[in-house]
Structures are given as C-alpha cells and as structure tokens.
Amino acid sequence: MAETPLLELRGITKRFGNLVANDHIDLDVAHGEVHALLGENGAGKSTLMNVLYGLYTPDAGDILFEGKPLHLRSPRDAIQVGIGMVHQHFMLIPVMTVTENIVLAEEPRKGVLMDYGKARETVRDISERYGLAVRPDDKIEDIGVAQQQRVEILKALYRKARILILDEPTAVLTPQEAGELFAVVKSLREQGTSIIFISHKLGEVLEIADRITVLRRGKAVGTEPAEGATEQGLAEQMVGRSVLLRVEKKPATPTDPLLTVRDLHVNDTRGLEAVRGLSMEVRSGEIVGIAGVDGNGQTELVEALTGLVSPTSGVIEIGGKDVAGGGAEASFEAGMGHIPEDRQRFGLVLDFTLSENLALREFHSPPESTIGFLWPRRMARRARTLLEEFDVRGGEPQTPARSLSGGNQQKVVIAREVSGDRRVLVASQPTRGLDVGAIEFVHRRLVEERDKGRAILLVSFELEEILSLSDRILVMYEGRIAAEHPPTVSEAQLGIDMTGGRRAATA
C-alpha cells in the first residue's frame, strides 16, 4: 500500500490476569474505509476498541495515527486526535435536547453562556452534510432508538471525528432502520470518514464493509476484502471450525394446542397496560416465533405466561389448565419450561453450584429431596448426566454457575427447563449474547424439542432467528398480535408490521 493508512495498530497486546484479551493484534484502517471487526463474544473486539479509545492502556504494541505514534491516556485524548466511538449503550442525557447533547462540554459560547442558536446551526449543518436527519430541539427522551443513535454519531462528528467506531450498531434497529444506517455509513465514507464497524452479523458485514478483520480468542486470524468473502468462510474463521449457519429442520407437524391464550391483559412495572387483549395458540410440535420491536409487550407477555407476574385479566391455558395468576410454580407444574430473557437475573443463581442450579425447579420433590431433606449426591449425579447430555463445558456439578461462560450458562438453563415432562417451552431471547457455536447448539436443541412434540414459543428481537426457527410467525405490536405470517415472509414485510404498518407507504 503506497498511502500511509490513517490508523495502524501494531502488535497490540492486553492482558487481564492470566487472560490474554488481545494477543499481538495488527490492524490498519485506510482513509475513507469501512473496516469491519468480526468476532464472537469474548474474542477481544471490545477490548481492542477500548484500547483505541483510550480506556485501556495496552501492555504492548503501538498505535500509529497518520504514521505518528499515539499515546492515549483517556478518551479525551482519543477525541482530540479525531477518534469517535458510538457505544452499544448510548450515553445521552434524556432530559436535554438533541443539540445540547451533541455540543455538551464543547459548547459554542457567548460570554459565559452557551450560544444555543449557533450550536443549533452547527448541528443542522453537520446533519445535512452527512444526511443524518435529526430535529435539533427534540428532547432525547422523546425520540426513538434509531434517532438516538444518529445523535451519538453526530456527537462524534461534531468533535471532528475522522475515525468512527460503531459498536454493534444494528443490534437495536429494525431492518428498515438498519438500512437507513447503512446509507449514513456510506455517505460518511464518501466524505472521507473512516469507520470501524463491529459486528457479529455476517450478512451486514459483507454488505457494508470494504475490508473485514476476524478476531478469534484475542488474535486477529485474518484481514480480507469484503468482495469475494463468504458468510460460510467468515463463520468458520470466527469459530475455528465449520458451522451450520442455517437451521436444518423438517416441516412441522403440529397437532393439538398445548398453550392457549385468550384476551390477555398485562400491566408493566409502572402499572401501564403493556399487553392489551392478546390471543394466540401454540400447538404441539411447532415453534411459534414472536417478532417485534423491543418494548411492545413481549417481556410482559412472557412474564405472565410463566407466572412471574399476574395478568390483569384473560386466560392462559397450558394443556387445558388455566394457570393465569397462579405464580411461577403453577405454570411449571402445568408443564411449562421457561428459558428467561435475562438468564443471569432469572435463570440462574450465579453463586449456586451447577448441581444446585439444575435442581432449582425440582429441589422440593424426590429424588432431589425427601421430606424436606436434600440429597446432594443424587443432585450431583443427575447434574452430571445433564451436563454431559447438554455438552456443558468447563463445569463439574460442584462448579459455581458464575464461572461458566455465557453460552454454557445458557446450556445449563436449557438443560433444566427441557428435562422432565415439559410440554410447553417459552424461550425468550434464547441466544442473546451467545457466540456462533452456542447459538447453533441452542437452535438445534429447540428444533429437537419441537420434534419431540413440545409446543415452543420463541420470543426474539433477532429477525434472522425468528425466520430460521419458526414454523409460524406472529408480529407483536403495542401489546397485540398485529399479523401472522408463514416463515417464508420477507424481512421487509415483518419490518412494516413491527412498526405498526406506518412505513407501508415508503417501503
């Protein structure tokens, strides 16, 4: 390459105790390039970006910016030279306006006061230049997630960022919104801004990136142009072995309804109605997927089904038995397993051993216990069988759940929730935060359980997951089922239904 790259990382190494999070990583980013950083959870992507953003000091290695070495002691230094970062969780102040958030700490001044008029003008200028439409006077709390993301990007551009790090930017967006984001990224590239695009979604990386660097276990396994790369090849690089990207499954043969919901109403924690008269059915031997944008009542629906909250009205029948308002035990006794959305909050007691965690549902009945006394040996024996069957790695029955990786923790939850006579399984975001290998396992297992004749309700914000696993797709919008589709439906159509059909005209 004749031209000096804008940014060069040479041999970056970062250790945490015994763990080598980054192991001699080399990476270079050219002017106006979209460089994707691809890797599983824990591969070291975030660590590397935190090094680049001045949050961590590397143990070894150099950062070169336009060929000159760079010593970053804090994010302030990084911003100074023109490195901007949009975190996965936005760092905005909800009660302030878009303009105020963008100029925060670098306000144009008039005497001692902030020159709001000038600030707004600047914001408008930048947003027009890059095609990032925002309304400068809206308050952050009143605008949607996609808009907030734009504000974050504008914040970086306002600080004259020449390299923009986007950390999993599409995780919170609908397909349409992701499309709009890609347009913005392209326009930024055209105007000379370099972008580091962190993701674990292969499809979007191939679509947006110029070059792709894959990280695996702290090492950079390779950099290649996006042109000519394939999803299969990238996935194998990420995991280090060949993986099955599509879920293999036979057509469903659904029989009797095992889960019937009629006119369900549930309030959220603030007392507002989140599920508003929802009715549906899940039959034996089918996977029903619930698609929808976060916050349309999915969490409350799942909590009501599994007995964590009492619905205000309505019927929930599991195998013909009404369990509405009966608590978690009633749902479980009627035959419902629950893979909860937040496995560390609900699914596991992290300080319990695996043996104890696997007994969480059945500790009060034989063989785990008799007349109130536990049988630790029997618990451990059962745990050993389950850990083997579900391929949980890195754990003995006496290992605390806390020390397992996320994927293995999820396997423990699944092992517990599908073992025994569970006829209905509610899986909420079952692969959230898992890596490709673990996702493959979870998907395969859900299909296996379906084929055993269980009724499975899958709630997920990942459309790909819904599309590849479900036999029937229900779209949830504002607390109701807004549409029902076969799995052959297009992402675009789902996206329209997920936003209440408002975009039908523009799509």
Added chain:
Amino acid sequence: MNREWFKSKAAAVGLPVATTILAFLVGGLVVAVTGHNPIAAYRAIFDGTGLSYVFPWTASADKAFAALNLQQTLILTIPLVLAALAVAFPYRCGMFNIGGQGQYVVGIVGAIIVGTHFASMSKPLHVTLALLAAALFGAFWGAIAGAMKAAVGAHEVISTIMLNWIAIYGAQWLFELNGPLQGPQRDVPQSAEVFPSARLWSVWGTLQPVHAGIYLAIGALIVYYILINRTTFGYGVRAVGYNADAARYAGIPVARNYVAALSIGGAFAGLAGACDVLGWEYHIVTNDIAASQVGFIGIAVALLGRNSAVGIALAALLFGGLEVGTSTRALDPTIFPPQLAGNLAIIIQGLIVLFIGAQLLLVYVWRLRRQKREPQITAPSEKVSPI
C-alpha cells in the same frame, strides 16, 4: 477437587485468620505506645483466657487456675455463638440482621417470665418452657422486621435497629422501680430470681460452672449447618439470599422466606438471652439491659466466622476469650493494667470489624472492575425501597 475450589477454601480460612493477626499486631502497637511490652501483655491475656488448660504440658497446679478462667471464657462464648447465628441465618437469606441485641433482650424477658413463675414445676419441663419462651419471644421480634420487609419492603437494617431500642426501653420499663416485672426488693430495679427448677444444669466446674447452654450452642451450630445446607428450606433461603428474582422464577416464596429467616435468627438471639439468665445470671438488672453488647458482638463474630458453623464457633471463642482474658479478675495487673486491657479488647474487636469491612469493600470494588471489563447483564439481587 479443582483449583478454583481450593482457592475459595484457602480464602475462606486465610482471610479471617490474616484479619485477626493484623488486628492483634495493631493492638500490639497500641500496647507499646502505652509503655508496656506487647508480647508480655498478650501472653498474660492468653493466660487469662484459661485456654492453656487444653495444653498437655500445663502443670497441674496451673491447670486448676486455668480451668476457672476457661469456664469463664466458655460462659461468655455460649451467647456469642447464638447471637452470631442470629446474624448468620438471615444473612444467608440476603438480609443483615442488626436486631440481635433487641431479640436477645426480649429473649431474656421471655426466659425471666417463665423462670420466675411455676415454682413447683419439674426441672426438665421448666427449663424447656423457659427456653421455648425465650426462643419464641426472639422469633416474634425478628418476624416483625421480616413481615415489614415482606409486606412493604421496609429495609431490615433500619427496622431491626429501631426494634432494638423498643426492646431495650421496653425491658427497662418492665424491670425498673415499680415496673410490672420488678423483683420482690421494692427499692432495687431488677427482676426476681429465676427459680432453681428453671436454671440450666451445671456441666463443668463448681465456683461459677459452665452450664448446659454449651450443649445448646453446639446443637444450634449443627442445626444451623443442616438447616442451611441439607434441607429444601435452607436451599430456598440461600436461593433468595443470592438471587431473589431467580428464586421467584423457581416458585420459591420469597416473602415467606424473609419472615422465616428473620424469625429463626431472632430465635437464636432469644436463646442467647435465655442462656445468660438461666445459666449464670439468674436475674436481670435494669441498668445492665442497655449496657449489654452481646447482640452487637454477635455481628462481629458472624462476620469474622464468615457465617459458617465452624467459623462462628472459633470466632466466638476468640471474642469470648478476649473479654475474659482482659478482665480485672483474670489479667495479671503487674504486666498490663486491666483497665487498659479492657479497652484493648474493644480496640481489637473494632479493628477486626474494620478490616472485614475493608475486605468486603475490596471484593466489591474488584467485582465492579471485573464487570466493567466484561460487561454482563446483571440486575441488583434485591430491590431496596427508599426509606
């Protein structure tokens, strides 16, 4: 067992031991500052505890004297074990019971009421009833805090502290001059004497013998261990303590466990009170009610013993021995003046609590840092309502 397990065990034993040694070292500095020899002083304090009785090389003449001191040490250790269990049990359910003192006091009231009535009752029955009354009174006092937490989320630290003062002032009123439970001497503010039939059996010694409460304390430690580790009830208590959300998800009644755990803690504290008044005091003096510290020292014992049965037994022995070893009766005044030594005991106790607090803080900060490094989705394990 794997390395992780070994490491956690080493930390569980090593940290409290290191804490104690450090506290004694700092205490030694204090002794040196007062112009005395710290090694000689500690030697004298150790002799004062009577623990040398167990060494086979102790001469028989010294042994008789050591026995007297050891009996004192054990008498003070008994209530500390029970008071520490009053902290440990609710702790396993995720609660910090500061109310041991109040529960101890109401336990004394229960034991006194039964012990100063029913003169003609047979000893086994009378003792049992008096102990039962103390346990029930203590359990009830704990249950109030538990019910308040379960019903409206009132934080147990606040409510148990307030209940302490209600118990202390209430008991003072009961036994003061012209109080409803004042003893027969109308000009002395103290309770009546416990009838001999309600007094605990002597186990060892003659002058002020160790009483049968020692069996009660050992039994309580065993019950605690089994209840927590080997029963479904204990499993539920621990699940709630570690992660109340997951417990709710598993169908474990969270609110009921809060009430039960604080009741059981209260019962242990109540029994501590019973052991003191039925075992060697035989009455309660009004002025002693506010001066007593047993419930509070129990918190330090539970902290140092890491809420484990064995740890509590050893920590209680340490604190009990420290109290006796520095007392006017046991300490040789030519080596270290007991009035200074009494304060030294308090200094060492305070240092131990301080160091344990510092450790907890360090662990907390360390966890926070680790969480920052590898962001996890974790929620607060319990919701604390604003007071």
